[in-house]
Amino acid sequence: MNELIYNVAFFIFAAITVAAAIGVVTKSNLVHSALLLALCFIGVSGLYVLLQADFLAAVQILIYNGAIAIVFVLGTMLTRRSARHGTNDTEVNIPSRLVSLVSGLFVIITLGVIATTPWRYSSIEAVQDTPALLAQFILTDYMVVMEVSAVLLLAAMIGAIVLAKGVEE
Amino acid sequence: MFSQYALYHAWLIPLLPAVAFILVGFFLRRLPSVAGAVSICMSLLSFALSLGVGYGIIARNITVDTPLIQKISWVAISGLNIDMGVYIDPISAMMLCVVTLVTLMVQIYSIGYMRGDAGFGRFFAYVSLFAASMLGLVIAVNFVQLFVFWELVGLCSYLLIGYYFHKISAREAAKKAFITTRIGDFGLLVGILFLQILFGTLDFQQLAVHVPAYAMQHGTALLTVVALLVFLGPIGKSGQFPLHVWLPDAMEGPTPVSALIHAATMVVAGVYLVSRAFFLFSVLPEAMTVIAWVGAFTACFAASIAFTQRDIKRILAYSTVSQLGYMMLALGVGSVTASMFHLMTHAFFKALMFLAAGAVLHGLPDKNDIFAMGGLRHKMPVTFAAMTIGVLAISGIPPFAGFFSKDEILLAVSQVSTPLYIIAVVTSFMTAFYMARLLIVVFCGAEKPDNHPHEAPMSMRIPLVVLGVLAIVGGYIPYANHFGEWVRFGLASHEGLNVSIATTSTILSILAICLAWVIYGSGNVTSDSLVRRFSTLYKLSFHKYYIDELYLWLNHTFVDGTGKLLYWLELNFVEGMIKEVANLPLQLGNAVRKGQSGNLQRYGLVMFGAMLIVVAWLVLLNPLFKGIVSGGAY
Amino acid sequence: MIGLVHFLTVAAMVFAIGLYGVLTKRTIIGILMSIELMLNAVNINLIAFSRFITPEALTGQIFAIFTITVAAAEVAVGLAMVFRVYYDRNTVHAARLDEMRW
Numbered sequence: 001m002n003e004l005i006y007n008v009a010f011f012i013f014a015a016i017t018v019a020a021a022i023g024v025v026t027k028s029n030l031v032h033s034a035l036l037l038a039l040c041f042i043g044v045s046g047l048y049v050l051l052q053a054d055f056l057a058a059v060q061i062l063i064y065n066g067a068i069a070i071v072f073v074l075g076t077m078l079t080r081r082s083a084r085h086g087t088n089d090t091e092v093n094i095p096s097r098l099v100s101l102v103s104g105l106f107v108i109i110t111l112g113v114i115a116t117t118p119w120r121y122s123s124i125e126a127v128q129d130t131p132a133l134l135a136q137f138i139l140t141d142y143m144v145v146m147e148v149s150a151v152l153l154l155a156a157m158i159g160a161i162v163l164a165k166g167v168e169e
Numbered sequence: 170m171f172s173q174y175a176l177y178h179a180w181l182i183p184l185l186p187a188v189a190f191i192l193v194g195f196f197l198r199r200l201p202s203v204a205g206a207v208s209i210c211m212s213l214l215s216f217a218l219s220l221g222v223g224y225g226i227i228a229r230n231i232t233v234d235t236p237l238i239q240k241i242s243w244v245a246i247s248g249l250n251i252d253m254g255v256y257i258d259p260i261s262a263m264m265l266c267v268v269t270l271v272t273l274m275v276q277i278y279s280i281g282y283m284r285g286d287a288g289f290g291r292f293f294a295y296v297s298l299f300a301a302s303m304l305g306l307v308i309a310v311n312f313v314q315l316f317v318f319w320e321l322v323g324l325c326s327y328l329l330i331g332y333y334f335h336k337i338s339a340r341e342a343a344k345k346a347f348i349t350t351r352i353g354d355f356g357l358l359v360g361i362l363f364l365q366i367l368f369g370t371l372d373f374q375q376l377a378v379h380v381p382a383y384a385m386q387h388g389t390a391l392l393t394v395v396a397l398l399v400f401l402g403p404i405g406k407s408g409q410f411p412l413h414v415w416l417p418d419a420m421e422g423p424t425p426v427s428a429l430i431h432a433a434t435m436v437v438a439g440v441y442l443v444s445r446a447f448f449l450f451s452v453l454p455e456a457m458t459v460i461a462w463v464g465a466f467t468a469c470f471a472a473s474i475a476f477t478q479r480d481i482k483r484i485l486a487y488s489t490v491s492q493l494g495y496m497m498l499a500l501g502v503g504s505v506t507a508s509m510f511h512l513m514t515h516a517f518f519k520a521l522m523f524l525a526a527g528a529v530l531h532g533l534p535d536k537n538d539i540f541a542m543g544g545l546r547h548k549m550p551v552t553f554a555a556m557t558i559g560v561l562a563i564s565g566i567p568p569f570a571g572f573f574s575k576d577e578i579l580l581a582v583s584q585v586s587t588p589l590y591i592i593a594v595v596t597s598f599m600t601a602f603y604m605a606r607l608l609i610v611v612f613c614g615a616e617k618p619d620n621h622p623h624e625a626p627m628s629m630r631i632p633l634v635v636l637g638v639l640a641i642v643g644g645y646i647p648y649a650n651h652f653g654e655w656v657r658f659g660l661a662s663h664e665g666l667n668v669s670i671a672t673t674s675t676i677l678s679i680l681a682i683c684l685a686w687v688i689y690g691s692g693n694v695t696s697d698s699l700v701r702r703f704s705t706l707y708k709l710s711f712h713k714y715y716i717d718e719l720y721l722w723l724n725h726t727f728v729d730g731t732g733k734l735l736y737w738l739e740l741n742f743v744e745g746m747i748k749e750v751a752n753l754p755l756q757l758g759n760a761v762r763k764g765q766s767g768n769l770q771r772y773g774l775v776m777f778g779a780m781l782i783v784v785a786w787l788v789l790l791n792p793l794f795k796g797i798v799s800g801g802a803y
Numbered sequence: 804m805i806g807l808v809h810f811l812t813v814a815a816m817v818f819a820i821g822l823y824g825v826l827t828k829r830t831i832i833g834i835l836m837s838i839e840l841m842l843n844a845v846n847i848n849l850i851a852f853s854r855f856i857t858p859e860a861l862t863g864q865i866f867a868i869f870t871i872t873v874a875a876a877e878v879a880v881g882l883a884m885v886f887r888v889y890y891d892r893n894t895v896h897a898a899r900l901d902e903m904r905w
């Protein structure tokens with residue numbers, strides 16, 4: 001029973017993710033693309049839940065949907081000169097068929113690699129209390145990484161402010 | 170003693186005129202009298218030496234079968250041994266005497282004829298060079314030496330025909346002569362190369378043994394081809410049809426040159442070659458047939474053109490072509506004796522007639538048309554006598570020189586082929602006619618009012634006298650002294666005079682002269698009415714059967730046509746290919762330029778695509794790597 | 804049975820779709836969105852590996868957290884640049900931004 005629900009849930013979330021992703025790159029309207037991007041993030045979050053990464057699912061929704069997707073929509077709105085200029089067509093000089101060919105090839109090759117690799121599956125049960133374990137790891141084993149990413153965020157923030165505001169002449 | 174010296178130092182005979190050439194050509198051109206003196210001196214010495222050689226031959230019984238040969242090695246590479254040397258036998262001795270004599274006479278004559286001309290020294294230098302070349306040709310021991318001097322003689326002919334180089338007609342004539350003989354020379358060269366390949370030697374003595382043996386063994390097919398190629402040389406040089414076109418134009422040169430080169434000596438080089446190489450021709454019946462018919466046709470053809478010509482030197486030129494045809498005909502039917510005999514007598518009377526014509530031209534400057542002359546016998550008696558002797562000799566009237574030699578030829582021809590005999594007889598009739606026409610129109614009849622001729626100076630009269638005497642006795646004396654036993658190939662013919670042949674030819678010649686008198690002398694039947702009655706024939710004959718025009722047309726169509734074709738090919742294919750090759754980097758660059766679009770996304774596409782290919786190769790398609798990847802994977 | 808392979812397949816597809824978008828889109832924002840798709844696909848991969856291969860070490864999840872962090876920072880800076888470019892050159896088309904100095 002659980003198995004069945006798990007499988008169905010997986011297929012639903014996978015379908016949402018992939019369909020939304022396709023919509024993002026296919027749609028000419030920037031706003032539509034941005035909104036579909038948000039939908040894609042939700043789908044990914046669902047997949048995280050299925051992978052027993054509940055904290056990360058929450059973080060995904062928070063950060064991606066709550067911040068990044070909003071910022072994208074904001075950016076779309078603020079840089080639109082007219083309806084025409086808000087379009088998100090394919091670039092004229094790019095051979096889109098060739099690109100789709102390359103992408104398709106990529107999928108096939110990756111699938112090939114995946115299929116032929118003898119994965120060593122672990123039989124250990126998944127962790128139940130992920131935030132606690134994550135916190136433990138981050139603050140002990142991966143502390144340097146945490147500090148560095150903090151610095152990065154600070155720099156990004158200052159940089160974004162400076163860029164957006166403009167340098168005083 | 171002298172003859173002994175001469176025999177063993179026969180190489181001096183061509184050398185002395187060569188020295189004269191160097192002295193006169195490089196140092197003495199500004200001193201005309203000294204130049205003339207030096208030239209004549211050397212000619213005289215050569216003549217003396219030639220006489221010595223002739224005497225030595227008879228004294229020491231050197232025959233055509235036992236020649237006296239002196240050689241030095243010139244080229245000795247492995248596989249190729251060429252000598253240079255001196256080949257003395259009765260034929261070459263006779264040629265030496267004739268050439269040196271005529272050269273001497275012509276040079277003495279030129280003192281008077283060329284007096285005052287600015288290029289006097291140049292003239293004598295060229296004539297000396299010519300004498301040296303011709304004499305070198307005559308004593309050649311192998312085909313190479315012969316070819317070397319053959320070419321030199323051709324060069325001298327070019328230089329002397331174009332002597333009056335400020336006249337465009339002379340320049341054109343010189344070019345024509347050189348190019349036409351070149352065609353013949355090419356054939357000769359190819360033939361010589363074949364001989365070298367087939368036999369490994371070009372020496373006359375050795376080939377005389379090898380060639381008949383080869384013909385016996387392997388048959389005559391290949392040899393006939395080689396022989397005909399070799400014969401191309403004489404066709405060009407001796408003015409046989411179809412390469413005869415240069416000889417009449419060669420009359421642009423000064424008259425002494427015409428006398429020396431284009432009557433007596435150079436043009437007979439071809440005949441001499443065939444005689445020298447008779448061992449090759451005599452074993453090939455097809456080649457002999459070709460030679461005989463070419464000779465006969467040339468004789469008749471040229472005579473028919475001479476009928477209507479008006480330029481005095483042109484008439485003599487065509488007559489030379491015709492007589493050369495006779496000599497070739499004699500060789501073609503197998504009689505070296507007859508041919509050489511006629512060569513000798515022809516040299517005498519033709520040179521005589523040319524020098525006489527020169528005297529006429531000297532006396533009447535700027536007039537070449539015989540119908541503008543007339544009645545010159547009153548003012549120019551010596552010249553008239555000389556020309557008369559010449560005409561009688563060439564017509565074959567006994568006891569003049571031409572009678573004996575022509576009779577020999579007719580006899581030889583009649584023994585081999587009746588059609589050829591008929592052609593020869595008809596030609597001799599024609600010869601007598603047009604020569605008599607010349608004589609009568611120029612010297613007999615009334616004088617033209619605006620002509621003021623004068624007799625030639627002494628320096629020009631002496632050679633006329635000498636040659637005149639020779640033209641009278643130059644036939645009987647050799648005939649009576651066993652000429653046929655000295656100058657021959659194979660066995661000597663012991664026939665004497667064939668009475669029937671001799672009488673028929675003499676009667677025909679006398680008839681021809683009378684006919685000419687009737688038409689031109691007495692005025693009973695005017696020539697103009699004849700021209701009107703036979704207008705087509707007249708036109709054909711007067712325009713030399715339009716052969717020159719035909720050659721010009723052929724040249725334009727094929728040579729220029731080929732040139733145009735090749736030019737088109739060059740422009741479109743060769744240059745086109747090069748243009749394509751040059752275009753290639755351009756096109757390549759153009760194609761590659763598209764890759765440098767400046768478009769980041771394109772770059773990304775290419776990079777990703779390439780990475781994909783690499784990954785695909787490494788990870789999936791390459792089993793070795795697959796093992797590594799799978800082995801190391803988790 | 805849904806296993807590792809399925810998640811990896813989904814991630815591969817999303818990555819390929821994002822790749823298509825990156826190489827094709829005209830506007831900068833479009834390209835940025837496609838980059839976000841690719842980053843998400845990577846995250847799915849990481850977490851899937853963590854779940855199926857080392858569930859007790861949670862390495863993949865930690866990695867994914869930091870990936871998300873960096874992605875957020877990148878979007879912030881990127882969009883700030885988009886604003887700047889739009890302010891200066893009045894265009895958001897990536898192909899028109901081919902000169903360094905104005």
